[in-house]
Each structure stands twice: as structure tokens, then as C-alpha cells.
Amino acid sequence: MNVVKLFSLALIVFCFIANGSFAGSIEQLKEREKKVKKVVSELLPTVVAVVGDDQPATGSGVIVSEDGLIMTAGHVTEAAGKKLTIIFPDGRSVKGESLGANRSRDGGLAKITEDGKWPFAKIGDSKKAKLGDWLIAMGHPGGYDLNRSPPIRLGRLISSGTMGMLRTDCALVGGDSGGPLFNLEGEVIGIHSSIGGSLAENRHVPSSVFQSGWDRMLAGEIWGSLGMMAAGVDPDRPMLGVRMNESDGNVVVDKVYSNSPAQKAGIMNGDQILSVDGIEADKMSDVVEKVASSKVGNEIEIQVKRGEEEKTFSVKLVSWEDLASGLGKEQGKESPSPDQPARPELGVILDAEADGEGAVVFQVIEDSLAATSGFMPGDVVKKIDGTKIDTADEMASSIRSAELGKVIRFAVQRKGQEGLVDVDVLFGK
Helix, strand or coil: CCHHHHHHHHHHHHHHHHHHCCCCCHHHHHHHHHHHHHHHHHHHHHEEEEEECCCCCEEEEEECCCCCEEEEEHHHHCCCCCEEEEECCCCCEEEEEEEEEECCCCEEEEEECCCCCCCCCEECCHHHCCCCCEEEECCCCCCCCCCCCCCCEEEEEEECCHHHCEEECCCCCCCCCCCEEEECCCEEEEEEEEEEEECCEEEEEEHHHHHHCHHHHHCCCEECCCCCCCCCCCCCCEECCEEEEEECCEEEEEEECCCCHHHHHCCCCCCEEEEECCEECCCHHHHHHHHHCCCCCCEEEEEEEECCEEEEEEEECEEHHHHHCCCCHHHCCCCCCCCCCCCCCCCEEEECCCCCCCEEEEEECCCCHHHHHCCCCCCEEEEECCEECCCHHHHHHHHHCCCCCEEEEEEEECCCCCCEEEEEEEECC
16 A cells, blocks of 8 residues: 555544544545645655755755755755755655755755756745645654655644744654645645644744745845844844843843844943833833834834933834844944943744743754753753743843853753753853
8 A cells, every 4th residue: 555545544534533523524525635645646756855964963855946946944954055965755865055044934945966857846825825724744754764755744724924934733743844834736835944832733934935035045145043032033023123121110221233223223232211202111011012013114213311311213123034134234333332241142042932831942053152051952941040940031031131250050851861951051251
């Protein structure tokens, strides 16, 4: 019995038990089964394993052009110009190379560097996907395995706007990252990025993200930042580009990010924010809520107190993605900080939407404090210096207030190990 026949039987069982009843009429079920069989039989050869020559871990990808362009996850390729091995479901392997990536959205391109005409899938429009649509996930869970074809997972779209990602209940595991999410027309509408709060809630980079940045990725450009502690923010969320704290009842700018709207407007570290568009800023939440309720491209008036002088700045908001991309790099320098030392960044991306106790590490930035100290993706931070941590926000707040020059001890839960693992980080001056 071939893989398509086996899957057909599994599909019938799945649809029968969904919600305790048949998912639609028998005729609809037969039509859905027919479409799934067609997609699987025609597109299975396009689903490849992607292996970096300098790393043992296996990711996934999907070929989307006859000359061998591959859509995958940004964290699978990591950097442009890396040598890759591309493995087909039948065991054939060819040489490849990574291209560019939108790191804020976790989308990346690679290409097969050997000559040939390769099987490929059509790219669809993720914006046309509707909640409840049946979708097919393919990939290489657990890494490439010659003894089986890429497993087929059938599920539904459960969200299309949260965090700029598609969310489905197509179960994914490690190794699936970079694999394709197909609609029943056989079009790629997403690329697997990460697992959500459970194996049945997963995130996929929409195809629209690839299409909007296609030329940049094709040219080998890497943009976006995996190192900002603003991890978990919607990439389309409007941003001012400052980090704040509350001191003696005042809202004070702790840091102005380089190339941000705030820096370009003239706001400096140490400025006290008095009002935003005429609304008094008594708490940090007053500023956050006003910015969040605005739109990208809007100009807002920020009144600050600098020393004994009051100043007003007009600030044009950008998206989190553009902020992370270093918009306006020609301005280049960070705002001066006359009375505050620069603070090092830990170098992790936190999963702000993960359920359960602890802060989940989604990504560890290469050559960062976290990487050199032993942090790993998937670690769940339970305590910092003995203090219990329940959320990503709590961890970010604790890091911001960490004493410079002191060793900070993180107690983490790590898969495959019993108990907690201590990770010590020196936040040098």
C-alpha cells in the first residue's frame, strides 16, 4: 500500500472523529480527500530537507521554481552564502546555498546550485486564506529519514493575523521548520516557523511576507533583528523606538534605539516624557497605549523635559519590522547617554505568547551573551537569581534591571534533562 493510500485512510478516520462527527457531508469528504491525494502525489517531491554543511541539525524547505529556488525559515538558513545540502524525499542530495532572509518574520530563501530542472510548487496568496480552511503541512519532523516519506499533517487555519503569522492545528515537531503549508489547491501559502503553546497550535510565515521581500532575499540581503528584547511584538505594530522606565513617578527614556523614529526626531536618553499628542504621560502605559493605538506612518507629538527645558518633537511612527531592520541607517549613531552606561543585550528572542509558567526561549542569537553562556532554543526560564519567572515580560523586565558587572543566574527547564539547568551570564560593564 503506497503512502497516498495510507494517508487516504488516515484522512477518513481524522475527518470522522473531528468534533465527534463527520466534517461535512460524505460528498464534501470525498472531494476533500481527492484534493489532498492530488496535492500529496504531485508535490511530495518538492518538499526537501535543508542541512547546513557546518551544522548537524536538519530543517525543511520547499522548491518553488524550476531552477531550484527554495522557500524556508530564516532560522534554518541563518545567514546568506552558507553552503547547504538539499535532500529530496527519495534520498537524492544536491548542493545548495542560502540567500537572504527577513529575520523579523523568520522567512528565508535558498537555492540549489547544481544545474537541473527541479520539481516545484506554486506560491499562493496567504491573504486569501480563510479561518477554518483545510490545509496540508509537510516537512521532515525529527530530521530527514530515508525510511519514510515526509509525513502528511492535515489541519485547519485557526488564526491569520496574530503576530503577523498564520496559525494552524497541523501538528509540527522539530525538523519541520521551513517546510511548506499547502492549501487544497496545491499552493504554498506558508512556511513553518515555530510551535505555539501546544503541538496543535503552530505558526507559519505567510507567503505574502516572502512576496513583499522577494527581491531583497533573492539579492542575499539579511534584514530584521533577532536580538531585540521586544520579542513577541506584532511586526506590524507601530513603534516609537525607545525603552522607558518609571522613576519617582516620572516616565523617563532609558534608551533610544539607533535609527528609530525617536532618534531621528531628536529625543535623547534621559528625557522625561511629559505628554503624547496632548495626553499627559503619568505612566509608561500611557505612552505605550497611545503609540499602539496609532498607525504606522502617523506623526505624533512628544513633549519632553530635558534638564530644566521643555521640548516638543514630531515623531513619525514605523512598524516593529522596519525598526528592527534599521530603517534610516545613514543616521547611524545611537543617541548619547551622558549619565547612563550602555547596557549589553542578552541575545535571546522570547516567545511572548507561550502558555504555561516560565519564559520560553524561541531563538538564541549567534555570538551573543546568551549563546556563549549556554542558552539553547526551547529553554524555559523558570527563575532569575532565585526569583520565579512566569512570563516573557517578567524576564525582559528583570534583564533590564540587572546590575552591570554582576553574574546573573538563570534556572532553566531543558528538554531531555530532568530538573533545572543553571546558566550563568556575566553582564559586563
